[in-house]
Structures are given as C-alpha cells and as structure tokens.
Amino acid sequence: MALVIRAVRGRRHPRPSLTRAVLAVSAAALVATTAGCGSSGSSSGSGNSSGAMRDGFSQAPQSSGPLTVWVDSTRVPAAQAYAKAHPNVKVNIVTYDGDANGSNTLQTKVELYDRTGSGWPDVVFSAENNEASWTVPAGFTAPLNEGLIPSSTLDNFATGALDPCTVDGKVYCLRNDLAMVVLWYNAKLMKQWGYQVPTTWPQYEQLGEEVAKQHPGYIVGNAGDTFTPEIYMWASQCQANNITSIRAVTVNVTSPECTRMASLLDTLIKAGSMSTLSVFSTAFDKNEKGKVLMLPGPAWFGGAVFDSSSGLNTPKGQIAVAAVPQWPGSAAPSTGNVGGGLWLVSAHSTHLTEAVDFATWVTGNNVYQAELAPGYPAYAPAASAWLTNQAKSGYYTDNIAPVLQQAAGQVWSGWGYGTFSQEAIWASTIDPGLTAGKTIVSMLPAWQSAITDHAQADGYQVSSH
Amino acid sequence: MSSAPITGAAGTRRRRAPRPLRAGHVFVAGYVILLVAFGIIPTAYGIYFAFTNAGNRFAGLSNFMAAARDFRYLPAVEHVGLYLVIWLIALVVFVTGLALVLHQLPARRTGRTVRFLYYIPGALAGAASVMVWLFMLDPTVSPAAPFLRLLGYGTFSQVIQPGHLAILFAMIAFWTGAGGWIVVMYGALNNIPLDVIEAARIDGAGGWQIAQRIQIPMLRKWIVYMVILAFAVGTQLFVEPQLISEASLGVAGRDYSLNQLSYDFAFQNNNVNYAAAISVELLVICLVVAAVFVTRSRFFDAD
Numbered sequence: 001m002a003l004v005i006r007a008v009r010g011r012r013h014p015r016p017s018l019t020r021a022v023l024a025v026s027a028a029a030l031v032a033t034t035a036g037c038g039s040s041g042s043s044s045g046s047g048n049s050s051g052a053m054r055d056g057f058s059q060a061p062q063s064s065g066p067l068t069v070w071v072d073s074t075r076v077p078a079a080q081a082y083a084k085a086h087p088n089v090k091v092n093i094v095t096y097d098g099d100a101n102g103s104n105t106l107q108t109k110v111e112l113y114d115r116t117g118s119g120w121p122d123v124v125f126s127a128e129n130n131e132a133s134w135t136v137p138a139g140f141t142a143p144l145n146e147g148l149i150p151s152s153t154l155d156n157f158a159t160g161a162l163d164p165c166t167v168d169g170k171v172y173c174l175r176n177d178l179a180m181v182v183l184w185y186n187a188k189l190m191k192q193w194g195y196q197v198p199t200t201w202p203q204y205e206q207l208g209e210e211v212a213k214q215h216p217g218y219i220v221g222n223a224g225d226t227f228t229p230e231i232y233m234w235a236s237q238c239q240a241n242n243i244t245s246i247r248a249v250t251v252n253v254t255s256p257e258c259t260r261m262a263s264l265l266d267t268l269i270k271a272g273s274m275s276t277l278s279v280f281s282t283a284f285d286k287n288e289k290g291k292v293l294m295l296p297g298p299a300w301f302g303g304a305v306f307d308s309s310s311g312l313n314t315p316k317g318q319i320a321v322a323a324v325p326q327w328p329g330s331a332a333p334s335t336g337n338v339g340g341g342l343w344l345v346s347a348h349s350t351h352l353t354e355a356v357d358f359a360t361w362v363t364g365n366n367v368y369q370a371e372l373a374p375g376y377p378a379y380a381p382a383a384s385a386w387l388t389n390q391a392k393s394g395y396y397t398d399n400i401a402p403v404l405q406q407a408a409g410q411v412w413s414g415w416g417y418g419t420f421s422q423e424a425i426w427a428s429t430i431d432p433g434l435t436a437g438k439t440i441v442s443m444l445p446a447w448q449s450a451i452t453d454h455a456q457a458d459g460y461q462v463s464s465h
Numbered sequence: 466m467s468s469a470p471i472t473g474a475a476g477t478r479r480r481r482a483p484r485p486l487r488a489g490h491v492f493v494a495g496y497v498i499l500l501v502a503f504g505i506i507p508t509a510y511g512i513y514f515a516f517t518n519a520g521n522r523f524a525g526l527s528n529f530m531a532a533a534r535d536f537r538y539l540p541a542v543e544h545v546g547l548y549l550v551i552w553l554i555a556l557v558v559f560v561t562g563l564a565l566v567l568h569q570l571p572a573r574r575t576g577r578t579v580r581f582l583y584y585i586p587g588a589l590a591g592a593a594s595v596m597v598w599l600f601m602l603d604p605t606v607s608p609a610a611p612f613l614r615l616l617g618y619g620t621f622s623q624v625i626q627p628g629h630l631a632i633l634f635a636m637i638a639f640w641t642g643a644g645g646w647i648v649v650m651y652g653a654l655n656n657i658p659l660d661v662i663e664a665a666r667i668d669g670a671g672g673w674q675i676a677q678r679i680q681i682p683m684l685r686k687w688i689v690y691m692v693i694l695a696f697a698v699g700t701q702l703f704v705e706p707q708l709i710s711e712a713s714l715g716v717a718g719r720d721y722s723l724n725q726l727s728y729d730f731a732f733q734n735n736n737v738n739y740a741a742a743i744s745v746e747l748l749v750i751c752l753v754v755a756a757v758f759v760t761r762s763r764f765f766d767a768d
Binding site: 101103104107108111112134138224225226277278281282283286421423424427428431432435436453457458 | 535536537603604605606620621622623626627711713714715716717719720731732733734735
C-alpha cells in the first residue's frame with residue numbers, strides 16, 4: 001500500500017505557473033487557493049505526459065543547453081576532466097554533500113523538484129548505494145540498459161558491481177567505484193615488532209590485545225564511524241540489513257554472526273587498541289597520526305585516509321594491504337563494503353545524449369578513473385589501469401592488485417540496499433552509547449529495534465528470522 | 466478571508482476622512498500582501514494537507530493519529546518540552562535580570578558598549594550563529610577547549626551526548642536570541658516614568674526593592690509578549706538540532722524536534738500529509754498558549 005502511495009506521489013507535479021499566479025494576487029485570491037489545491041492534485045501523473053516513450057521510459061522533449069551535474073567535492077575533478085575533454089559541452093558543476101552518511105539531501109531536493117515540476121539535475125553522483133530504492137519508485141532515474149547504454153559497455157563493469165543499481169532487471173545507475181573491505185596495515189611497524197598479519201578474527205583480536213599491552217597508544221582498528229557496521233558487521237555476515245524484496249527486510253542482530261563481532265570490538269575498545277573516533281575527524285588525524293598499526297576498511301582508505309594530506313598523511317613505503325580476516329569455520333571468505341558511489345541519470349533530463357555520455361565517460365574513461373580516482377574503479381578495464389598506476393606510484397610496500405581484485409568478488413551478498421540508512425541508524429543508536437562507555441553487545445537489542453522502526457517507517461515488512 | 470468586508474467598510478468611510486485612511490491602507494497593504502502570500506496561503510495549504518490523504522481525499526484526523534503513533538513522535542515531544550522549560554526560564558530570568566543591570570549602569574559609555582555587545586549575536590543570521598557554536602563545542606578547535614576539558618569532555622561526541630542536547634540548544638538559542646530582547650526590555654525600562662522611581666527612592670526603597678516592586682511589575686506585559694513569541698519560536702526548534710546532526714554525521718540531533726520529524730515525514734518518508742499534521746499541531750499549540758497568556762495577563766487592558 002505504502003509503495004503504491006509512493007509511486008503516485010512521486011509522479012505528481014503541481015503546475016508552477018498556477019502557484020505563482022496565486023501568490024501574485026493578494027487577499028481576494030485566498031478563496032481561489034483552495035480550488036488551486038484541488039486542481040493541482042488532479043493533475044497527477046502529468047509530469048512527463050508530453051514526452052515520448054523511448055529507451056524504456058517516457059522522455060521529456062530534448063533540447064540543447066548546459067548539462068547540470070551534481071557531485072561531491074571528491075568527484076569535482078571527474079566533472080572538470082569531462083568538461084576539459086569535451087569543450088563543446090557546457091557543464092554546470094554543482095557541488096553538494098554527495099548524500100553521504102544518510103544525509104538524504106538528494107531525495108529532499110528531488111521531491112521539491114517533483115512538486116515544482118522543474119529543476120532536476122541531469123546527472124548526479126551519490127555516495128549512497130541505496131539510491132535505487134527510492135529513485136525508481138519516484139521515477140527520478142532513467143533505466144540505462146533499455147537502449148541508452150549498450151550492453152557491451154555495461155558488461156565491462158565488475159561482476160556484481162551494478163547490483164545496487166538493478167531493480168527488476170533494469171539498471172538505473174552506474175557504479176563509480178568498488179569499496180570492498182580489506183585489512184590495511186603498516187608493514188614497517190609489523191616487521192619491526194615481529195607481528196604476523198592475522199588471517200582470522202580471533203588472531204586479530206589476540207594481536208589487538210597484545211598491541212594494547214606492548215605498544216599502548218597504537219591502534220589495530222577504528223569503530224567510530226557511521227560506516228563501522230559496514231566494515232565489521234557486514235564482513236562478519238551479521239544479518240542486519242538483509243533486503244529480501246523491494247519492501248521486505250530480515251533483521252536479526254542478536255544472532256551469533258553479530259555477537260561474535262560485537263564482542264570482539266568491545267574487547268579491543270576496552271583494551272584501548274580500537275579507536276572510537278571517526279577517521280574523518282580532526283581528533284583522529286591529531287591523535288592517531290603514525291599510530292595506526294592495522295585498519296580494516298574499504299579500498300578507498302588507501303587514498304583517502306593514509307596517502308592523503310588531509311588525513312593521516314603516512315609516508316611512502318609503509319602501508320600494505322591484506323585480505324580481511326575470516327571467522328574459522330565459515331564456508332566461503334566474506335567481506336564488507338563501504339559505499340562506492342553511483343552515477344544517476346535523470347529521467348527528466350532534456351539533454352539525455354550528453355548526460356549518458358557524461359555518466360559513461362566518468363565511470364569508464366581512464367583519464368579520470370585510472371589517473372585521478374581515489375578508489376578502485378567499478379569499470380573493470382579502468383580498474384586494471386588504476387592498479388597499474390598504483391603500483392607505479394610506489395606508495396605501497398607491495399603490489400596491492402591481487403588482494404583488491406580478490407576481495408572485489410568476496411563482498412557478502414546478505415547485506416542489501418534499503419531506503420533507510422544503516423549508517424544513520426548506527427550513528428544515532430550505537431555511537432552515543434559508545435561515547436557513554438556502553439558495550440556494543442549490550443546495545444544490540446536497541447540496534448535491532450532501531451532498524452525495525454526505521455524500516456517500518458519507510459514501509460518495509462520486517463521479519464526477525 | 467476577511468479582506469472583502471474590510472474594503473467594503475473602507476468604501477463607506479472614505480467620504481468622512483479620506484486622506485489618512487487611504488494612506489493607512491497603502492502602508493498596511495505591503496504587510497497584508499506579504500502576510501497573505503507567505504502566511505495565510507501556506508497555512509491554508511498546510512491545513513488542507515493535514516486533513517487529506519495522498520489521494521487528496523478528506524482523511525479526518527487519521528494523519529494526526531498516524532503521526533502521533535510514529536516511533537519518533539513521543540521522544541520529539543519530550544525533547545521539545547524539556548528544551549522549552551530550560552529556555553523559557555533562562556530567557557525570563559536572565560533577560561529581565563540583565564536588562565535591569567544594564568539600566569542601573571551609571572556610566573553612559575559602558576551602558577552603550579554593553580548594549581551593543583548584547584545585540585551583536587542577534588545580528589547574525591540564525592544558521593550562521595549556530596555554525597559558530599559547532600566550533601565552540603568541538604574541543605579540538607574550540608577557543609573554550611580548556612573549559613570543556615575541565616568538564617571532562619575531550620571530543621565533540623562527548624560534548625554532544627544525548628543528555629546534554631536540551632541544555633546545549635537552549636544555550637545556543639539564548640546566545641542568538643536573548644540580546645535583542647535585553648535591548649527591548651531596556652527600552653521598556655526607560656519608559657517607566659522617572660518620578661515613580663524618584664518617589665520610591667524618597668520613600669527609602671533600595672535598588673532591589675525598586676526592581677522587585679516597581680520595574681518588574683511594570684515590565685510584565687513585555688515579559689508576557691516575549692514569552693509568547695519565544696514559545697512559538699521554541700516549539701519550532703529546527704536549525705540547532707539539524708546543524709548539530711549534520712556536523713556530527715547523524716550521531717546527535719537527528720529526529721530531535723517535532724519540526725525535524727515533520728521535515729523527515731515530508732522528504733524522507735515522502736508523506737506530506739503527516740508532515741502537515743504535525744505543523745498544524747504546532748500552530749494550534751502556539752495559538753492556545755498565546756491565548757492563555759494574553760487572557761491571564763490582561764495583555765490588552767489599557768493601564
């Protein structure tokens with residue numbers, strides 16, 4: 001039922017000219033407003049009525065003009081590179097927060113544009129992988145595999161990379177990068193202190209406790225980010241976000257898969273070798289600079305946290321990467337995933353050719369993806385070129401390609417992409433408790449009910465087993 | 466709604482006193498147009514949404530019931546209630562107190578400087594002054610870091626623990642809004658006839674007694690006026706928690722106030738009708754409280 005309402009509301013576009021006219025007239029118009037409300041309501045679904053059905057959706061009449069592109073600050077170079085390579089296309093670059101950390105900016109704006117009937121950007125970058133869960137019912141994104149982009153291009157994306165974009169077999173976005181979780185570590189310190197890189201979580205926990213005793217102040221991980229559950233809980237196959245259909249989710253966070261990881265985190269937080277600061281906080285850069293022995297985290301941590309002047313700024317020749325530890329006895333290796341952005345093409349765009357060209361260029365062209373991109377490209381040919389460049393830079397102690405390539409195929413598929421933000425829920429439920437000194441294990445029931453509440457508010461059927 | 470009768474009345478009266486009335490209408494018209502465009506029409510639109518469903522059919526009170534049953538509703542009511550208690554008490558006590566102190570200051574120049582200082586924060590736009598506080602509350606960048614550390618808070622997340630939020634928001638609101646009210650109260654104090662104060666002094670009243678027996682009673686209407694407006698602003702708490710929420714990446718302040726919940730309903734859950742229902746509730750509460758204060762304090766009685 002909620003889904004039906006959503007679909008109807010999404011397509012509603014009140015006529016802006018009417019609203020404006022009403023505003024211009026003063027007191028006497030008040031009576032007319034009530035009528036205005038009624039008539040705008042009855043114009044349901046008129047948004048694209050003038051357009052023609054092509055490429056699997058109703059398209060607005062095409063025209064020339066500047067291409068409006070929304071990106072986060074990290075993706076500005078991508079848009080600039082496109083503009084430079086295409087001097088004949090006028091690109092209007094708008095920077096926004098990238099919808100990161102469940103900020104919901106994009107949905108807020110799009111719903112306003114839906115009401116006014118204009119203003120949508122042509123192409124949008126989003127750091128959230130769950131956009132398709134609302135953009136598709138709202139009719140905001142254009143399906144890309146129905147004629148806009150040839151399947152030969154789409155097939156070049158890594159296996160499973162377009163899963164977050166796919167609804168009922170239609171692809172509604174292009175993946176920017178893959179963000180599988182790996183174990184970053186300081187090879188120089190590990191060697192100096194005679195430690196072995198852990199391959200199982202119990203080994204990791206043991207090493208964490210040793211480090212806390214032998215080298216106080218050094219950390220083996222970080223649990224203070226909104227995406228902490230996507231690093232640890234996802235890798236541990238914790239059933240917190242098992243989206244089973246478009247409006248159904250299974251949540252069971254008191255299962256052994258969740259408690260084992262929660263108690264590992266609790267142990268190391270208590271010991272002092274697991275930080276509870278956000279890796280993007282000024283306090284983290286200040287306190288942990290040079291003190292990170294290990295850091296489980298996504299593929300983009302290398303460029304965004306270690307080799308970054310605004311991050312830890314770790315010198316060349318220290319950092320290496322290994323596969324994320326595993327739990328003994330699990331059938332197949334599994335890891336988590338933190339973001340890996342998406343490019344969405346607006347179904348309302350009046351410059352579809354340029355918009356599609358932009359989206360395929362920024363995801364697939366080596367000028368951006370191999371040379372400038374901080375993360376592991378989702379487009380496979382660009383990924384090989386990117387890995388070659390990383391090896392050439394000599395920043396890492398070893399070739400990081402084999403580990404990343406292997407991890408790319410090991411992201412556990414039991415963690416889905418719902419409308420509600422797991423990051424926002426973890427942030428408001430678990431983080432304040434951690435600050436107050438509570439254990440994660442003791443907060444798991446609260447986490448369970450918070451996920452349930454938020455999912456239900458978004459119209460999901462929630463089951464706990 | 467009542468615009469038609471007003472113009473009619475003006476037409477009949479025009480013959481008796483043409484000039485001043487016409488000028489008055491011109492002056493008021495500017496306000497009336499804005500009031501209608503940005504006050505009455507949006508309110509009517511909101512009320513329309515509050516009583517209809519997604520299919521634009523009359524829905525009775527179902528939007529109100531459903532919004533109140535949401536898991537975020539009761540906590541939001543509690544948060545806003547607690548915040549209002551702290552803020553209104555602080556506002557009445559400190560604004561009146563500081564205005565009295567300001568009024569007692571003997572040196573003119575000091576008085577002028579202090580008045581200016583009180584007023585400055587209010588001159589910053591709402592969101593900008595909250596931004597200032599984001600820096601104040603983060604021990605890694607705050608000029609007040611030693612003080613925060615003294616209280617035992619070494620990180621931003623320790624400062625913005627859930628239990629602290631009501632007090633923090635009240636502090637921010639006081640800092641941004643109280644200065645203007647102090648200046649208003651100061652003006653009101655200046656309006657108290659000097660001979661009344663003189664008479665009291667001759668009768669042997671000290672500064673404290675004058676404040677208690679003469680100045681505060683004579684300020685009563687101004688205080689009531691401040692409380693009515695502050696209550697309306699306070700129930701609509703939004704900018705402070707929203708910015709704290711963005712700055713803390715959602716750790717604190719998300720869904721904190723009723724207005725935020727309304728915003729979430731509209732833009733996250735895609736339910737304008739629930740959002741409108743909450744807005745209408747806030748409007749009704751403010752109107753009722755204002756009515757109670759106005760009648761109980763005999764606000765419109767002539768002295």
